[in-house]
Amino acid sequence: MEGALVAAAARLMFDKVTALLQVDEKLKTITGTKRKMEKLKELSTIIDMVIRDIEYRPFIDDAVKDLLKKLKYLAYDLEDVVDYYDTKVLQKKQRSKTSLGSVRDFFSADNQVVFKSRVGGMIKAITESLDSILLQKSILLNLPQSSIRMPEPSLCRETHSCNSFVVIGREPEKNKIVDMLTKDDDDESNHGTVKVIAIVGMGGLGKTSLAQLVYNDARVQDHFASLTMWKVVGAEFNPTKIMKSILELATGASVNISEIDLVKQNLEKELSGRRFMLVLDDVWNEDELQWGVLKAALTCGARGSKILVTTRSQQVSSIMGSSNSTHQIHQLSRGDCLSLFQQFAFGDQAVDQNLMKIGEKIVEKCGGVPLAAISLGSMLRSTREENYWSSVLNSEIWKLRNEEEKVLAVLKLSYDSLPPRSKKCFAFASLFPKNYWLAKDELIKLWIANGFVCSEGNFDAETNGNHVFNDLQMGSFFLLAPSRDYEYVSHVTKCTMHDLMHDLARSVFADVYWNFKQDLLKDIGKRTYHLQIYLREKSSMTHVLGKKPLYLRTFMPQVTFSRVSINLLEVFPKLKYLRALDLTDGEIREVPTSIGNLIHLRYLNLSKNKIKVLPDSITLLPNLQYLNLSFNNRLRELPKELGKMQNLRDLNFSKSDFRLTYIPCGISRLTNLRSLPLFIASDKTDTCSIIELEDLKLHGKMEIKFSKDFKNYSCGGRKILKNKDLTELWLEFNNSERCDKDMLDDLCPNTSLKKLTIWDYTSPQFPTWLIELQVPNLVEVNLSNCFDCEYIPPLGNLQFLKKLELCLMNGITQMGAKFHGYRGFPSLQELILNRMYNLEEWSESNVVDQLFPLLQKLWISNCPELKCMPRLPRIQELEILYCSKSILSCIRRLASLSVLRVKNMIDMTSLPSDCIRTLTSLTELQITECRELQSLPGDEMQCLKMLRSLTIERCDNLASFPSEVGRLSSLCFLRLSQCPSITLQPEELVQILNSVHDFQIQICDNKKSIASPGHVILAVDESNATCGMRLASIGLENTEQNRQAYRQLLLTTSGLGAYISVAILYEETLYQSTTDGKKFVDCLHHEKIMPGIKVDKGLVPLPGSNNESWCQGLDGLASRWAEYYKQGARFAKWRTAVSIPSGPSTLVVKEAAWGLARYAAIAQVSIPLHQLKSANSSTSKKKPAEKYIQVVSVDNHEFWFMGFMHYDSAAKSLQDALHDAHNTKPETTASSV
Template sequence: MADALLSIVLDRLASLIQQQIHQEVSLVVGVETEIQSLTDTLQVVRAVVADAEKRQVKEELVKVWLQRLKDIAYQMDDVLDEWSTSLLKSQIERAESPSMSKKKVSSCIPSPCICFKRVAGRRDIALKIKDIKQEVDDIANQSNRFNFTSRFSNEEPQRLITISAVDISEVCGRDKDRDTILRQLLGESCEQNLGPYIISLVGLGGVGKTTLAQLAFNHDEVKAHFDKRIWVCVSDPFVPIRILRAILEALQGQSSDLHDPEALQQKIQESIDGKKFLLVLDDVWNEDYQLWEQLKNCLKCGGGGSRILVTTRNESVARMMMSTYVHPLGSLSLDQSRALFSQIAFLRKGAEKAEELKEIGEKIADKCKGLPLAVKALGSLMQSKNNKQDWENVLNSEMWELDVFEKKLSPALLLSYYDLPPPLKQCFSYCAVFPKDHTVQIDHLIKLWMAQSYLDSKSDREMETIGREYFENLAARSFFQDFEKDKEGNIVSCKMHDIVHDFAQFLTNNECLIVEDDCENLKTNLSRQKSRHATVIVHGSTRSSFSVNNARNLHTLLVVSNGYRIDSFPLDSFQQFKYLRAMDLRGNVSIEELPREVGEFIHLRYLNLSYCTRLNTLPETISELCNLQTLDVRSCGGLTKLPQGIGSLINLRHLEAQDCPNLRGLPKGVGRLTSLRTLSGFIVGGENGSDVCKIEEMRGLKELRELEITALSKVEDAGEAEKAGLKHNKQLYGLTLHFRLRSSQPVEMKEVAEALQPHPDLKSLRIVCYQVEEWPRWMMEPSLPQLTQLCLSVCSKCRCLPPLGELPLLEILEIGSMKQVKYVGGEFLGSSSKIAFPRLKHLSFAAMSEWENWEVKEEKGRKVMPCLLSLKIKHSPNLTAVPDLHHQLSFYLTLSFLAFSSVLTFFFSLVIFI
């Protein structure tokens, strides 16, 4: 991790020196020499960091030395970012002032006052660099006493090797364990006079307890057997009120603002009274019977046959809970470990190579001591290695001799971690900022990595693309699990195993903190000077009375509500967070306005205010955040306007402002945001026409990947719409056109739609509230050959569907709320191709209130929807005829059955709700 930090600092130093030369701006006389000396020293220190990171596990003094190095690296990064921001602001001022000279920046200062302030600022930066240089020299001298092994190299970092992520949903070799647990869950229960029937799964961390519990929890017989199923991740500390609240939320299917234990227990008892329930308490550590008793007493009123399934690493926990049945989950056998390892490690390796490495692989698998998590981690690591010497190096690594990890962490994780390139080490360890069992949204994670400058922005590739590649590499090495995918197979969210989370926290030491607002030590934790990233878990309307004094070094502040509405969170101390790179306050309904001081957060790159429903305005000072990359104000119902100076945010890449009903338009200047990749909620028109952005400003946004335009009904004419230049934007792959309802002439709307024809490379399209009988010409012709997803919604005047069957790559089609459509026939399939809908996998219709007939006429030699996997029809009460697609699909399913009999049930689902 220290290596990655130093890499960021060195890259930034080199970039700033070049930028300073280009802009002809200097700091203070003599500082250039200090900077060159600092760079040389950092290069020398970095050469020994890899050895230091391995030795810190056994040598406490080395660990202290590394921590000191990381602290100074963070300080350097802050100072260099301050310097970079100063140069960037000078560049912006020069570009915005036509009267400025294009010579030296120093000659462009508009007033002596600003000139003095800027010179003073540069001097302050220069003095900080000198102080840091002295500290780094001391750290370098101190390193000599440890006799570190140097591994200095001028070679460019190796490009990441792509390996395949193996997402094994079932625990290998656990058939008997699964059957035993199912018998305990489904069997007849005895009289429960002494309390609920408790089953405890006991085993080492990483042995597969949670996965086995998930397997049982989601089993079809279990789903049918119990009236209520509840899953709660407990972890440490055991806080009864938090667990009670989680149980109630699972029972009600929504968040609860109750915080009184008695009220919570009463609501739970009302929900389970007389009903047969299954409660899973995952990862229990607490051995205090009094705390457990508070929870147990409110569960006694459940119906006969109710069960509580507990997973724990400690057998004494099972005894304390007075378990009815304790199931010890042992390690995998040698044969099972070897089989699982081979399944992953030899994937895509030829038979000859697998035979060559088989014996070494078996020995590596044996060292994992039968822990599935360790086997998967090592198997994933070896999947990318074909050299026999590399395999022997892993087998003979000294990491296997580290006793410190026997109880808490696996050497397999260390081996896999140290094999990562420095940027991936940094990205992985950052994930310690998320709470245990937290569902991590991949898009959110990548934007947080971007905010911390962990992704290489010098590359020609998009930072977002690099972030996705980094995540997929970490996932392939088993650092993540429980993947959720979209219909296209892309991972959208995941979790971390608690053992992996413990490992990440070990790596970050005290840098990443997770604190709860009802924990007594909150104030103490947030006051630690070493903390760089903090997550505050807020429980509903509990008033957060803590202070954030001295938490001045935070780079990340995430406020997690776990689905609850945050009624109170203090903003009065936020001006202290001057080094923040990422701030996430989503769901805080107490915020009506942000303090003006937010404009002083010059390092801020990620600001999430989504679902802050009372937020009515943003301060103009936000326009001073020239480093800001992401501004998220989705679903801020009270928001009426954005800062007029938003055009100054030249580094903004993602502006998300959809579902803000009181927002009447975006300010002028959005067209200057040429770095934008995402623009959702672009609102056409507005009450103050002179102050809002016109649709023609879209023309300058050449880097847009995703765009949502709303209130298109306010576009004056087709000429204005054509100025958006959508058909020339080759980068755009996702587009939403939302017309909104209006009383104007439908002819105008059709002409506007014609003028908004997208580029042929578009991949995803949504059309909403299109109120014309005829579709635009580009919808009636196969003019979008790359389209894979299409949604047509609330197009209530359209009487027929366009010939979508001719789209060659379309995989997902959603059609809804078309109340004029009564018949779907050949026009839907098109006529020019031999296969209608050749790639379509998922088709859904919803709220087709007048739809009566769906007919597919058979034509010799023509296929219809040969790849269809799911068909859903909802709320279409008048539909009386459905084509015989099942017969056609049967042949496809028969072929699938021959090749994939074990997964047949996932190939086709027909769901009709009338």
């Protein structure tokens, strides 16, 4: 049987070579451009078949590889000729529709003579290339035959439910690593460091999958409840970029700073005191210095913080300091590997036992490598032919000895089984660097633009692209990013490739695809067809691309410096064959008219630029299918002839409507348009009417925004959106007195809609289609700024609704039975009530037995009149902001509540009685910015036996902290910050610190204690020398014993606390005691007097000055502070004293200001320097003689400095010093007093 298959394969190749010879002869003899083009298309089909046949061969020599390369180049050239011909024919048809068409044809370079000459030259080049190939036909006729022939897949074949994240057989290893992560927290030898654990093993063994299992384990998530992060590193190890990514993960916000010191400081601040786990996936770096830079920024977390690393290299593990905590991942057992293979080969279908006997032998050859088993299982699931399974079993690849080479060969076998278009689509992804996350939809558009996928049968190109993607993903050629819990509809699917898959794609198309990361040292070859390049500072396109013309079909320059811009005038002449051009974020302000010469262009991405207008010549691109203008906030208008671009499939200018107020008329002529994310409705002359949308068959997301000047709508009774397959619809009215309801009636969407947002709607009633729920499949609904609406539709009847947001609906006073409907929100998981200022009652239902059975998250903000809410049986998270205290009385019924966040409650001096006592499932409690709160119920808080995280922040009047918190054995994280009225006794503080792992206590706002009414400050901070002069005046010697007696006389005065609130001590005093052994600090605490310390070390000569002196004591201050605090000091005093014999010099003024700035940085009662707004001289209104320097932050916090002689120059010097400190002194990052 195998011999017959080989013979048949040989005959097929002979037939193909014969066909090539015949077509070659025809091309040389037939006349007429049209007939020759038909033969070229026939030739293209034959060439593709020959290429496919050669690629099926398991092993080919260099001569065959060289011939294969020539065949591929010829295939590209054929596509260029055919596309050029078709494009010119299309342009001629379009011009013939205008009255000047024939005149323009006569005078243009595209007249028939020139056109035929140009096409003739291209065909001649084709035949010469074909002749060269046919001279080597003997190579084709004597190829080593392969018996493996994959059955042709159907256009949309059946797939099985195989999870892309399947891990079998790793449970023991997972438990071992979980134990390593969650123990040894009390090891004092690790204090001040962060422990690194490494998973090491060859590619394809599943290191990342094992790390994901560990990361998602409940024990790990609970242990590191404060923060868990995941960062894919890859081959490029840039400490600054990695730190920025980690900072973004920790804060959940983008980071726009690039200076490594600022990034490091911000990261240290964010991680400080938090026990975190960080996964660094796929690390290759073996530079110990680079790792040291990164690790230094990660050592500031709480004790027990861990880093989990995955790497192929034992050397990497050693460098990162994990030699004693390395887990060497091993091959799967035969049974586990067989289970994995079976799951991918058969999915949910019945297992064919005959095939599984062959499969068992294949699995043995996989050597326990999961990726090999998954890849082969995925490949074999599409056929049940025993011969094919046997041919895989007997393949030559199993003779390879090197394990990683064998895995790559297995992946190549899977690749060989792919249909031709899937091979091209897979290889295209190698254009991007390893570990690069691609948006699935954009990838499919690029496939279509390059002709890899097209419309076939009943499926359009995008649908076929999705079929191809799903097949590749099922075969593990692509890996999907996990979706986030809160993204019910708007999830952007992203994918990447396993490193070995990326290596495979590069190996089969290495000369065709070129990207900066992999090919830095290579020149861009003339036959490079797809290029991604990173433009660095001072880069020029001429330098990058060279002077020769290129065959580029995809060009994706990436700008890495804001000062770099792309000179399009020097780029376009080199790119005449271009199909896809991505100029995202390229600092582009103007697009040259020469863009109209890129006649092959299908995909143009100009998003995130600074473009104001587009040239009209862009409408001359006859093949353009995808035009992305999103995030161009300077865009003022679109080309007036937009309607001529009849091949457009996707027109996107979303987030570019800041200045854009209308769309030119004629959009209804774009009959191929399937995606229009934003439409701006206007009723001005020569602008696009909303009626033009009626016949367009749109898909996906759409926002319809009514311009401010929209006044009249008189159509009525239309079904503008009914025939559209929209999944998301945003309707934004302009909040003016008009007939909103009539318009909204006509905008009834299709039942396919999943997400609906209505914004600035002014009518008191919603449309019939929403009231009667004619869109039953809604998953998300947002009704915002509907000020005049008198009632909410019965949204509770929406069976699939998972998220609902109601905002600024001032006409709503109650929500009850009508709102809940007869279903009571059966699927709702998240509910947001925001700025419902008049909502008073949210009642139970007398129709539904159980309301909100699946609701997990509830967010109530700015609902000051709301006093009640119904029972919520499965609520997990509740956040209440800017509401009345009475709403908190309802939470006692929420026994399932796990997270409670309370912020800025109106007039709340205490929590309602028993409101938290019954919350026995609570794991996280936050109370912030409750300014009037005076006390917390300790007796109730001790009932929170599962509480793991407690945050009390910015509660100005909170006078005490319940000691019962210290007895909560479950508590892991405590943050007590900016509560200036709290007084904690040392024993209370010790009890709390001993009971929690992670803590951030900042009861450092001691203004009120220092400035208590009726009390004064006692300065007992005289230096030993000054104290000696006092003693000398009464005839006593300056000894420590006499200084101690003098200070005891002051500090043990009876009733001192009635008049003194604060005592400033000298360093020696801090360590002294009374004659009966009681420390002076304890004497002060006993009298409720706050002890502080003077931290300067006295005056020393200032080098380079005019015999002037200045204060010393800043060096080592941070470490001294820690000791002072341990001894009982609770604040510090720094003075900027200078000795000026004959008036202050500029130098001493600047140095004094610098001293203040440096002290501010060390103190870190902090305003980051970039947040300072001003530093000005100022005078006290009550005491004009008192002059200050006032420093104001951007958020209007004020700090005051005094004691300067030249106030204006000192203010300027202070500002300059802060600026210099920011730029030249890494440790100087803040200003304080």
